[in-house]
Amino acid sequence: MRIATWNVNSLKARLPRVEEWLGYARPDVLCLQETKLSDAAFPHMAFSVLGYESVHHGEGQWNGVAILSRVGIDNVVEGFAKPVDPDPDSRVLTALCSGVVVSSVYVPNGRSLDSDHYQYKLSWLGRLRDHLDILSGPDELVAVCGDFNIAPADIDVWDPKAFVGSTHVSAEERTALGSLESWGLADAFRMLYPGDRLYSYWDYRAGDFHEHRGMRIDLVLVSRRLAQGLKWGLVDRNARKGKLPSDHAPVFVDVEPART
């Protein structure tokens, strides 16, 4: 089972690139973030002709998350599961795809350490853990995929010195991510490439992509039972090249869920 995640930075602007990528990467499940679409504007038909069912949780203009699947989509939950404090933004969507509880998440950016938005980010990560507790458990098949806006370790940023005092690398953010890991989730891509400086996001400015000034902030977190069947994975840097790319590349992992 190939599970992928991609922050597309506007699905309206990115639809041709997503269609192209689905055509050759053929993920079983693709989680999208930053669709920047209303639910009414979501292009379900474009994906159904490629063999994918799709669900979307969006508000237009900002945020917006989706799940595409060619192995079924059931039990769809938009936002946090009740009774978790609701999120005013469209940042999480959860569904059951072929026995796997899949969440597509767009974690708040945080903006700066002294910002209210940073406190919102920390609170949001705590609520995500509560959400998972309600909908599933660490002994189930769970994949939480998305733009976490957190570099898990210093190896995940091009120059740790350049990020001192910034969001994405603070101890509090990494602790909040660690809380998800202690719930029972593992960073699947890092398991495959324990020591490699591989990134998933590069700023559009200043030629950052070609200069390898990136960050690995797009993660696929998997529960133990999925991690046991982890086979392979990639960041598809080709999708960050060429005409009208997102500033993020898609990340995917191949897993063979263990039978119970």
Place this chain on the structure above:
DNA sequence: ATGGTCGAGTATCGA
């Protein structure tokens, strides 16, 4: 050393 770019919407803000 500094500023660089996109996408939203159509002036700026968010990333």
